[in-house]
Amino acid sequence: MGLLDRLDNPYNFGGIILGTLEDLLNWGRSKSDWYLHFGLACCAIEFMAANASHFDFMRFGTIPRASPRQADFMIVSGTVTLKMAERIVRLYEQMADPKYVLSMGSCANCGGPYWEHGYHVLKGVDRIIPVDVYIPGCPPRPEAFLEGMILLQSKINKQEIFKKRKRLEEEMKNMNQ
Amino acid sequence: MTQQEIYNILKEKFGDEIIEFSHELPSDPYIVANRSKIDEICLFLRDEENLNFDYLVILSGMDYIEKLGVVYHLYSIKHKHRLTIKVFLSKDDPHIPTVEKIWRSADWHEREAWDMYGIIFDGHHNLIRILCPYDWEGFPLRKDYKTPEEYHGIKVPY
Amino acid sequence: MSERRKIEFDYSGVDTDRMRVNVGPQHPSTHGVLRLEVELEGEIVTEVVPHIGYLHRCFEKHAEAMTYPQVIPYIDRMDYISSMNNEWPYVIAIEEMCGIKVPEKVEYIRVICAELNRIANHQIAVATFGLDAGAFTPFLYLFRDREWILNLFERISGGRLLYNYFCVGGVRGDVYPTFKEDCLDIVRQVRATNKEIMDLLIYNHIFVERTANIGILPVDVAINYGCSGPVLRGSGFPYDLRRSEPYSIYDRFDFDVQVGKGEVGTVGDCWDRNIVRMREMEESCKIIEQAVAQMPDTGDVFEAIPKKIRVPKGEIYRAAENPKGELGFYIVSDGGQKPFRVRPRATSFINLSVLPEISKGYMLADLILILGSIDIVLGEVDR
Ligand code: SF4
Numbered sequence: 227m228g229l230l231d232r233l234d235n236p237y238n239f240g241g242i243i244l245g246t247l248e249d250l251l252n253w254g255r256s257k258s259d260w261y262l263h264f265g266l267a268c269c270a271i272e273f274m275a276a277n278a279s280h281f282d283f284m285r286f287g288t289i290p291r292a293s294p295r296q297a298d299f300m301i302v303s304g305t306v307t308l309k310m311a312e313r314i315v316r317l318y319e320q321m322a323d324p325k326y327v328l329s330m331g332s333c334a335n336c337g338g339p340y341w342e343h344g345y346h347v348l349k350g351v352d353r354i355i356p357v358d359v360y361i362p363g364c365p366p367r368p369e370a371f372l373e374g375m376i377l378l379q380s381k382i383n384k385q386e387i388f389k390k391r392k393r394l395e396e397e398m399k400n401m402n403q
Numbered sequence: 404m405t406q407q408e409i410y411n412i413l414k415e416k417f418g419d420e421i422i423e424f425s426h427e428l429p430s431d432p433y434i435v436a437n438r439s440k441i442d443e444i445c446l447f448l449r450d451e452e453n454l455n456f457d458y459l460v461i462l463s464g465m466d467y468i469e470k471l472g473v474v475y476h477l478y479s480i481k482h483k484h485r486l487t488i489k490v491f492l493s494k495d496d497p498h499i500p501t502v503e504k505i506w507r508s509a510d511w512h513e514r515e516a517w518d519m520y521g522i523i524f525d526g527h528h529n530l531i532r533i534l535c536p537y538d539w540e541g542f543p544l545r546k547d548y549k550t551p552e553e554y555h556g557i558k559v560p561y
Numbered sequence: 562m563s564e565r566r567k568i569e570f571d572y573s574g575v576d577t578d579r580m581r582v583n584v585g586p587q588h589p590s591t592h593g594v595l596r597l598e599v600e601l602e603g604e605i606v607t608e609v610v611p612h613i614g615y616l617h618r619c620f621e622k623h624a625e626a627m628t629y630p631q632v633i634p635y636i637d638r639m640d641y642i643s644s645m646n647n648e649w650p651y652v653i654a655i656e657e658m659c660g661i662k663v664p665e666k667v668e669y670i671r672v673i674c675a676e677l678n679r680i681a682n683h684q685i686a687v688a689t690f691g692l693d694a695g696a697f698t699p700f701l702y703l704f705r706d707r708e709w710i711l712n713l714f715e716r717i718s719g720g721r722l723l724y725n726y727f728c729v730g731g732v733r734g735d736v737y738p739t740f741k742e743d744c745l746d747i748v749r750q751v752r753a754t755n756k757e758i759m760d761l762l763i764y765n766h767i768f769v770e771r772t773a774n775i776g777i778l779p780v781d782v783a784i785n786y787g788c789s790g791p792v793l794r795g796s797g798f799p800y801d802l803r804r805s806e807p808y809s810i811y812d813r814f815d816f817d818v819q820v821g822k823g824e825v826g827t828v829g830d831c832w833d834r835n836i837v838r839m840r841e842m843e844e845s846c847k848i849i850e851q852a853v854a855q856m857p858d859t860g861d862v863f864e865a866i867p868k869k870i871r872v873p874k875g876e877i878y879r880a881a882e883n884p885k886g887e888l889g890f891y892i893v894s895d896g897g898q899k900p901f902r903v904r905p906r907a908t909s910f911i912n913l914s915v916l917p918e919i920s921k922g923y924m925l926a927d928l929i930l931i932l933g934s935i936d937i938v939l940g941e942v943d944r
Pocket residue numbers: 267268269270303304305330331332333334338339363364365366638
């Protein structure tokens with residue numbers, strides 16, 4: 227239900243596109259995601275491969291940002307250790323809303339091969355920050371990673387910004403009462 | 404030089420400090436030494452002309468269940484011979500002199516042995532944890548280690 | 562030390578503060594999750610304190626809880642860029658303990674895989690080193706070529722990055738019929754690209770200016786710190802386990818041990834460490850060509866694989882030449898199903914410990930380059 231689909235529909239006269247503002251915003255947001263890459267372990271190498279010539283991750287309109295303040299979503303690729311956990315939370319909190327998290331690899335999903343004896347491994351990054359898309363695999367192939375990116379884009383496309391805002395305002399009102 | 408010959412040289416020089424020489428196939432041969440003069444033994448091994456062990460391959464902490472240990476793997480780049488020295492420590496008193504002044508690579512290895520096994524290297528300039536967080540409790544690689552339930556409010560077990 | 566780069570500046574008339582800056586643990590150019598606490602005087606580095614352990618995945622604990630073959634996937638994940646090479650010393654050590662003699666064909670397959678993996682590792686090392694210096698194009702070229710090698714590995718082992726391919730007594734699968742031709746294709750491709758990279762990056766004037774004469778590592782310091790691999794060879798010392806204590810069948814091949822010679826700067830600078838990697842790729846190509854020519858076509862690769870691995874009581878240390886240096890495993894067995902202790906000699910861990918020593922007195926931007934030239938993998942540093 228992207229904006230450009232409407233070019234072919236009956237409302238299209240004289241080069242006018244009819245659509246909701248929400249679609250426009252979502253279209254813009256989903257096609258120019260800037261990401262903060264939290265590369266941690268082996269999965270980060272597969273991410274680098276996805277970023278390089280063969281798979282060309284940047285054709286999704288993504289640009290790497292070194293600062294969390296400019297990033298729309300964060301890619302957590304690899305094993306999160308307890309020593310690292312607090313840093314991830316801090317970087318996540320520095321990102322501006324709306325923000326998304328892509329968890330790449332079994333380790334970030336649930337601890338991966340280290341789930342049983344890893345005394346120093348966090349068993350899933352979703353214990354500390356909310357995750358939007360989980361990509362399974364050890365390591366996930368770059369294709370799987372790209373699929374995860376498409377999922378994230380479709381998730382952004384379906385979001386209802388204004389309704390959410392209205393809902394939040396109502397919630398606030400209820401809380402104040 | 405074979406390890407037997409090196410053992411003979413050491414035995415002559417250090418006497419009772421060197422306890423035994425073990426060579427049972429298929430194991431690598433090794434020498435067991437006392438802990439008290441291990442730094443002097445190492446310095447001798449490094450500086451003696453025909454031994455010349457200038458390369459500390461690896462220093463490992465060990466937990467033999469009833470006692471602890473430190474294992475030194477040495478290599479001489481010039482003479483191409485290897486040597487393994489073992490030192491046993493009791494669990495109540497895991498002190499051993501440091502060798503970080505002799506081989507600088509021992510610095511991080513000793514910190515790791517302290518981190519993982521709680522072996523205290525006397526004279527080390529900065530014996531703090533290296534792999535685990537600085538406020539970690541317990542020595543993870545000891546055989547009787549229990550995974551903590553919680554760390555900074557995060558649940559640890561799966 | 563070079564006069565041109567090492568900056569001794571008299572700050573007496575200038576009002577500067579000493580600053581402590583935190584680089585990492587999440588930093589685009591630290592090659593992983595390394596945290597460096599840097600003390601700066603103006604722009605000059607006066608002290609570097611590495612803090613590691615942000616990827617400590619408890620390898621040694623896992624090794625004690627797993628049976629012997631189950632440890633191999635965890636070894637893959639130590640130095641995840643060169644997994645094939647990682648598995649090798651471990652299987653050598655256990656084969657020696659059990660007295661297993663592996664078939665001829667397996668030895669050749671192992672050599673070819675290890676050398677291809679060495680090329681892939683050095684491609685990443687050179688590519689990211691170029692990135693650190695600000696060169697993006699070589700990264701794309703080298704990753705394009707690396708993809709060829711990964712495809713070949715995928716065909717023989719099923720994995721792109723972590724293979725679990727070597728096993729005690731053999732390899733997990735036979736090679737496919739056109740394996741040899743594919744290897745030679747890759748060698749051709751690697752050679753062609755390396756020629757380009759040499760012109761594009763290595764002898765590029767800007768790159769030379771940026772990397773020559775910085776991070777100089779004298780050879781005696783390197784040995785005392787236990788460095789190995791291209792870090793030690795970059796300092797001009799020809800220490801290579803494939804040559805000094807040939808394991809497997811390396812005594813059958815003709816290749817040179819490349820050392821840094823200080824062509825554009827001082828011996829042991831960043832440029833030297835990098836050129837050693839570039840030239841080693843060529844040496845690996847040579848080994849692959851010879852191995853492909855000598856490799857027997859027939860033979861059963863599964864013939865020596867034991868049904869059950871029974872390691873006798875004892876202990877052993879065996880090492881092999883990883884792309885990053887000497888990787889060894891000290892294995893203690895109590896005669897049971899599981900190892901009593903597996904202690905890796907982690908190359909990157911030891912090579913990294915020399916960083917504070919060689920980065921004092923250079924600019925902060927040079928520190929990143931020096932780190933890149935050591936070529937560490939944090940999975941191996943922290944295990
Ligand atoms: S999921 Fe597998 S490949 Fe990814 S970081 Fe974990 S161990 Fe490495």
